[in-house]
Amino acid sequence: MLRQLKAHAAVGAIVAAFVGMFAVAPPAAAGVSTTGPSPDPAVTPLGGCIGTMCGLVYNYSPDTVSVTMDWGNINGNIRYLYGGQNTNGWGDVDGVHVGPGRTMRVYIDSRLWGGRGDGYYTWLEGWHKIETDEIVYIMNPNG
Template identity: 75%
Template sequence: MSAILFTALALLASGTPASAAVTGPDQGADAVASESADPVTTLGGCIGTMCGLVYNYSPDTISVTMDWGDINGNIRYLYGGQNTQGWGDVDGVHVGPGTTRRVYIDSRLWGGRDDGYYNWGPGWHKIETDEIVYIQNPNG
């Protein structure tokens, strides 16, 4: 595991995207534009056993994408009370029209965002490989 962590940190320091370290047939081109303000990047993947992970603590069904490079190409549904453990790298979460989601983000390694609570409006929101996202009830 320490070799994987060292490799990931070396890639980050060199400016090489983490997706360059992981190859696979499902890696796509740049993502399509979304309604959210999150940056659009190419599809990544898990680093070792660390993958983007989502816990749905709301009673609602949440759409997640497994491929930020083709958001609509690999959508799965996360029911209330479920999490994505064992699914692989989750790349994004969709918030429906007219809805705000209160989420807590825990960045485990490099922390692209600060740990803490965020309010997500409608559209797709990017999940980094080192992030665990806890979805709360809609509208706060």
């Protein structure tokens, strides 16, 4: 009997984790002035990669950019991505920072569920969320 209870608890935890990965985030706050994805600090992290698919960033610009590995604690796990590098092998990257007074031209490729359309976006200063199924190509660090 105890073995069956433990097995049911384990299955329940797996199901809850799987369902949580597909939770819908609240809409971005009104009045955010960006083109493309809006920074939204209210988004809850979904727990990292799904299988081998992780948020990924390629930095084709000459500048160093900051990325966060934890959208729920943006400043808690920042890494620096130098020009010509990518985040392959780092785990799930959750966001990219655009510095004060700067803009960033990016191309986004949504590989699975396509939360936003593939294409070019101009990001204004602030943090920008990257979904687990997205590859972000930083084309130009200043628009």
